[in-house]
Amino acid sequence: MPSLGADMEAGTLVEWKVAPGDRVRRGDIVAVVETQKGAIEIEIFEAGVVRELAVAPGSRVPVGALLALVGTEGAMQTPAPAAVAPIGPQPAVSLPSASPPPAPQPLAGARPLRTTPAARRRAGALGIALDGLRGTGVDGAICLADLPAGAPPRRGGFDPLGMRKAIAAAMGRSKREIPHYYLSQTVDLAPALERIERLNAGRSPPERLLPAAIMLRAAALAVAETPELNGFWGEDGFRPGDGVHVGWAVALRGGGLVAPAIRHADRMPLDALMTAMRDLVARARGGGLRGSELTDATITVTSLGDRGAESVLPIIHPPQVAILGFGRIVERPWVVGGTVVPRRVATLTLAGDHRASDGHRGGLLLARIDALLQRPETL
Amino acid sequence: MSGVPARITYREACRQAIRAAILADPRVFLMGEDVGRYGGCYAVTKGLLEELGEERIRDTPLSESAFVGAGIGAAMAGMRPIVEVMTCNFSLLALDQIVNNAATIPHMSGGQFAVPLVLRMATGAGRQLAAQHSHSLEGWFAHIPGLRILAPATVEDARHMLAPALADPNPVLIFEHIMLYNMEGELDPAVQGVDIAKARIRRPGRDVTLITYGGSLFKTLAAADALAVEGIQAEVIDLRVLRPLDTATIIESITRTRRVVIVDEGWRSGSLSAEVAMRIVEEAFFELDAPIRRVCSREVPIPYAAHLEQAALPQAEAIAAAARGLVRPAR
Numbered sequence: 001m002p003s004l005g006a007d008m009e010a011g012t013l014v015e016w017k018v019a020p021g022d023r024v025r026r027g028d029i030v031a032v033v034e035t036q037k038g039a040i041e042i043e044i045f046e047a048g049v050v051r052e053l054a055v056a057p058g059s060r061v062p063v064g065a066l067l068a069l070v071g072t073e074g075a076m077q078t079p080a081p082a083a084v085a086p087i088g089p090q091p092a093v094s095l096p097s098a099s100p101p102p103a104p105q106p107l108a109g110a111r112p113l114r115t116t117p118a119a120r121r122r123a124g125a126l127g128i129a130l131d132g133l134r135g136t137g138v139d140g141a142i143c144l145a146d147l148p149a150g151a152p153p154r155r156g157g158f159d160p161l162g163m164r165k166a167i168a169a170a171m172g173r174s175k176r177e178i179p180h181y182y183l184s185q186t187v188d189l190a191p192a193l194e195r196i197e198r199l200n201a202g203r204s205p206p207e208r209l210l211p212a213a214i215m216l217r218a219a220a221l222a223v224a225e226t227p228e229l230n231g232f233w234g235e236d237g238f239r240p241g242d243g244v245h246v247g248w249a250v251a252l253r254g255g256g257l258v259a260p261a262i263r264h265a266d267r268m269p270l271d272a273l274m275t276a277m278r279d280l281v282a283r284a285r286g287g288g289l290r291g292s293e294l295t296d297a298t299i300t301v302t303s304l305g306d307r308g309a310e311s312v313l314p315i316i317h318p319p320q321v322a323i324l325g326f327g328r329i330v331e332r333p334w335v336v337g338g339t340v341v342p343r344r345v346a347t348l349t350l351a352g353d354h355r356a357s358d359g360h361r362g363g364l365l366l367a368r369i370d371a372l373l374q375r376p377e378t379l
Numbered sequence: 380m381s382g383v384p385a386r387i388t389y390r391e392a393c394r395q396a397i398r399a400a401i402l403a404d405p406r407v408f409l410m411g412e413d414v415g416r417y418g419g420c421y422a423v424t425k426g427l428l429e430e431l432g433e434e435r436i437r438d439t440p441l442s443e444s445a446f447v448g449a450g451i452g453a454a455m456a457g458m459r460p461i462v463e464v465m466t467c468n469f470s471l472l473a474l475d476q477i478v479n480n481a482a483t484i485p486h487m488s489g490g491q492f493a494v495p496l497v498l499r500m501a502t503g504a505g506r507q508l509a510a511q512h513s514h515s516l517e518g519w520f521a522h523i524p525g526l527r528i529l530a531p532a533t534v535e536d537a538r539h540m541l542a543p544a545l546a547d548p549n550p551v552l553i554f555e556h557i558m559l560y561n562m563e564g565e566l567d568p569a570v571q572g573v574d575i576a577k578a579r580i581r582r583p584g585r586d587v588t589l590i591t592y593g594g595s596l597f598k599t600l601a602a603a604d605a606l607a608v609e610g611i612q613a614e615v616i617d618l619r620v621l622r623p624l625d626t627a628t629i630i631e632s633i634t635r636t637r638r639v640v641i642v643d644e645g646w647r648s649g650s651l652s653a654e655v656a657m658r659i660v661e662e663a664f665f666e667l668d669a670p671i672r673r674v675c676s677r678e679v680p681i682p683y684a685a686h687l688e689q690a691a692l693p694q695a696e697a698i699a700a701a702a703r704g705l706v707r708p709a710r
Contacts, residue, residue, distance in 0.1 A: 118637050118668040138669045138708045144637065 001061040002042060004035050004294045007169040010062045011035045013055050014127040022050045024070065031067065032127070033291070036166035037258050041290045048072040057127030058148075114141035122147055163256035174318050178233075179354040182313050185366040186347045187373055188336075189329055192218075193344055195376035199270075212303045213274040215326050215346070215369075217379045220244050220265040220273075222368035223299055228357040229322040229350075229365055230298045238321065238356040247297025247317065248277060250284040258284050259317060261297035270379060304328050311347035321353035322362070384567045390560040392537035393423045393499075397461060400541055401427075401435050404459055407545060410437035410446055411463030411499075420465050421501055421560050447473035447498065451481050451550075454496040459545050464500040467516045467554060481550040482525030493548035497541065503556040503594045503644055504692055510680035513688070515644040517554040517593070518651035521622040527551045528621040529575055532596035534564030536619060539573040547575070554621075556594030556644075575620055578628040584614035587702045588632045590655055591642035592618035595693055599642050602698035611706050621651055629655065630663045637668035638705040642693050647675035669705040674698050 001011055011033040018030045024044050031042045052069040055061055115123070115130055119142050123130050130142055137143030174180075192214045200208040223230050224244045231240040244266040247259035260283075262268070262276045283289050300317050303326040312325035327347040334343030348369060352362040372379060387395075400407045409424065415438040418425030428436040439446035443464055450462035464470045470477065481494050504513035521528045527547060531537045537555065544551035581596065582603050591599040596617050603613040614632055618624070633639050639659060643652035656671045677691040 116668045117665045121665045136708070138705060141669075143668045 001033070001063050001065050001067055002291050002295075003063045004033070004040055004291050005037065005166065005170070007166060007173070008035055008063055010060050011040075012060045013057050013067065014039055014125075015057055016053055016068075016127075017041075018050045018053075018068075020050050020052060024048060024050060029290070035294075036162035037294060038163075038284075038289065040294060041288060042067075043290055043292055044070065046070055046072060114139060116141050116143045119143050119147060160254045160256060163252070163254075163258075167256060170317060171315050174315050178316050178318065180316060180351045181354050181359050181362065182349065182351050183359060183362045183366055184311055184347055184349040185363075185370060186332075186345050187370045188334060189215075189344050189346050189373065192373045192376040192379070193329070195379070209270060209274050210277075211329060212305070212326060213270055213277060214376060214379055215303070215348075215373070216246065216248070216262075216265065216277070216301060217268075217270055217273055218369045218372035219301060219324055219348075220246055220268075221372055221379075222365055223324075224266040225368060226361060226365045228361050229352060231321060231356075232298070232319040233321050233353055233356050234319055241298030243298070245296045245298045247300035247320070248280055249300060249302035250281050252285060258289065258294070259297060259300045259302075260284055260289050260293035261295075263293075263296060299323065301326065311349050313349060314351050316351050316353055321356035323351050325349040325351075384565040386563050387534060387566055388560065389534055389537050389555075389562050389564065390421065390423055392534045392564075392566060393541075393555060393560075394425070394427065396538050396541040397424065398427060398431070400459075400461065400545055401431055403542075404545070406457065406459040407461065408435045408437060408453075408458065409461045409463060410439050410450065412439055412441055412446075412465050414438060414463050419463065421555075421557065423555075423560070424463070443469050443472035444476055447476040448480065450496050450498070451476060451484070451494055454481075454494045454550075455484065455492045459495055459497075461497045461499060461541070461545070464498060466512055466557075467500045467502045468512050468514050470498075470500055470516065470520075477520070477526070477550070477552075478523055482523050485549055486525060494550045495545065495548050496550045497544045498550065498552045500552070500554060501557045502554040503558060504676075504681040504688060505558040505594070507683055507685055507688060508557075509683040513681035515594075515676070517552075517621055518643070518645040518649075518654075520552050521624075521651050521654070523622075525549060526622060527575065529553045530593035530619060530621055531555065532559065532593050532617055532619070533581075534562075534566050535570060536573055538566055539570065540575055540619075542572060543575045551575070554593060558594050562597065576623075576625065578616050578618045578620065578625040580614060580628070580632065581617045582613070582615040584612035584636065586612045586614075586636060586706045587638040587640065588614045588616060588629075588636045589640050589642060589698065589702060590616045590618065590629060592621060593644070595642045595644050598693060598695045599698055601695040602702065605695065605699045606702055606706075609703070611703065613702055618655075624655065624658060626658045626662060629659065630666075633659060633663050634666045637666055638702075639667075640672045640674060640698060640701045640705065642674045642698055644676050644693060646678050647673055648678060650675060669708075672701040672705060674701050 014032040014034045016031050025047045026045055028044050029041045030044045033040050033042050048070040051071045054066045054068055116137055133142050133146050135142040136146055193211055196209050196211055196214055227240045230244055231238060243264045245261040245263045246265040247261050249257055249259040251257045260280050299320055300323040302314050304312055308328045311327040314323040314325045316323050329344055329346045331342050332345050333340045348366055350362045350366055397409055413420055414424045415428040415436045447462055450460040453460045481496055484492050484494050502515050502517055517528055520526055529540050531540045589599045599615050603615050606613045614636055616632055641652040641655050643650055645651055652673045652675055674693045674697050679691055681691055682688050
């Protein structure tokens with residue numbers, strides 16, 4: 001069971017995406033685990049053949065405990081899936097996944113699988129495949145009595161109370177342990193916004209760039225030049241990140257937030273970055289974040305959006321050492337060439353971990369972001 | 380009154396309620412067809428004319444539209460009329476007064492006029508009064524915004540729902556099922572009043588929820604007794620108030636039992652039972668572990684012949700069978 005956050009102690013296995021005998025490659029999704037941050041897809045980091053699933057769906061598993069055995073190519077001389085006890089009945093058809101296969105043609109005489117709403121919900125929460133079950137309810141429907149008595153029914157995916165606890169633990173720890181320093185800088189966004197508007201001309205709304213994308217692009221490039229603010233603080237002190245993986249804070253509709261990582265954000269052109277942001281927001285709100293996305297972020301960015309406040313003094317997400325805040329874009333009097341003119345500006349803020357860096361470096365980072373945003377054609 | 384629970388009929392409870400209301404408030408009076416000299420067609424008001432006089436117990440001409448309209452006018456002018464319509468079948472003659480005037484005037488006058496009117500009427504079948512005197516039309520009135528619809532089923536509700544109905548500044552319709560008038564029940568003197576807002580769980584149970592009201596309550600309780608012998612614990616909800624519906628009590632129960640049968644003497648098509656079922660689907664779909672079932676009257680004008688009349692109405696056996704089919708479906 002991987003750790004999907006500094007304060008995660010255990011996760012509940014919701015569903016296996018592989019079966020014994022399946023060949024897996026690095027990066028494949030092998031399981032779905034429910035955490036305080038919702039249902040998370042777990043990737044595998046080794047190539048090989050699944051030999052054994054050690055844990056049944058519905059089980060709560062401590063971080064670090066065995067989930068499954070995978071034989072690597074060299075070690076798998078004789079894969080013997082037959083010798084492995086299968087977990088539960090082997091389903092004839094897999095559960096519908098995020099991208100359902102085309103609907104099968106109904107067979108003459110075949111009874112449709114009927115499941116009551118309550119049973120379907122509980123089966124989903126327990127990660128139980130319905131296909132192998134025999135329905136004893138009204139009209140042969142699978143009902144609650146046909147499901148194994150297990151954990152009480154849980155909502156699959158997002159659990160607002162659990163998330164509140166996770167946020168409380170992480171933010172409490174941050175404020176107890178991290179000596180924050182805060183810096184802010186108000187930035188003239190006119191050139192960057194004009195570039196966005198030029199690029200957006202003729203694009204349909206779903207393809208348009210948002211101002212946050214160009215700000216994030218500038219921030220990612222600047223962070224790449226400021227390694228002291230990009231990484232983790234641990235028992236051995238500061239450890240730099242292996243790339244600029246920006247955690248993009250996404251507010252969830254039920255309350256709470258997650259900040260999944262956009263890996264190597266500094267290497268992504270503007271359009272790719274925008275696509276990645278949209279994808280993350282959709283998956284964060286709809287379920288389907290990957291485990292690595294929850295742990296990879298080397299720095300977090302929180303953008304308050306066009307209905308937010310003008311600036312934020314953000315709290316660092318441990319074990320990271322810095323967090324950037326983008327305030328709402330506002331029109332303000334601004335001096336340009338000795339004349340006061342109306343100008344669209346935003347206040348950028350930085351909270352840094354004073355154990356890992358000093359305010360001087362933080363100030364250079366904000367100044368660098370500002371400078372990049374004044375030359376948006378390079379972004 | 381002694382402190383010992385008294386055993387009285389539903390009819391007597393209705394009479395006590397009217398008498399107490401008239402004695403308590405000089406603005407309250409009763410009017411309707413044959414309520415005075417004849418004592419009411421179901422004998423609810425027997426003796427009240429002699430005791431309370433013609434000012435307070437008024438016989439009216441046989442014109443529902445006229446005397447319901449007069450009641451609305453009296454209510455707007457500050458009185459607290461109790462208008463008795465002999466049966467809900469005849470209320471159709473006053474439909475314009477009830478729906479177009481009573482229910483709308485508080486709204487259309489911007490709140491300048493209240494209509495603190497109480498309309499009592501008998502409803503339901505079972506006495507071989509044939510189709511024109513046996514229908515259950517309370518579900519129709521429960522469709523109308525601006526009305527509060529009550530269906531007292533117990534002696535306690537028959538005794539105590541009238542006072543809060545009179546206190547309500549908006550029109551309140553009370554439907555008294557004709558088969559209840561002779562039923563006896565205990566009236567606890569410690570209970571001084573009831574609400575006219577919430578449903579009541581009349582019998583707790585964990586396996587299936589039976590939702591009903593009015594004349595079907597005791598059939599449903601009998602079905603629950605029969606089910607208990609078989610080991611099925613049925614919970615019985617008495618809606619009491621048909622508009623506005625207390626969905627919270629319904630949803631809370633179904634969240635525990637996950638199965639529901641709705642019993643309604645109204646016809647099934649477009650009925651109150653349909654509304655209750657839809658509220659459940661809207662608000663508690665994912666709690667359901669079985670389809671929703673209904674036991675309603677057959678979709679015919681209520682027959683005169685006794686055996687046909689009984690066959691047309693919801694009965695305890697059918698209610699128990701519907702519940703059994705949900706809890707222990709045939710394999």
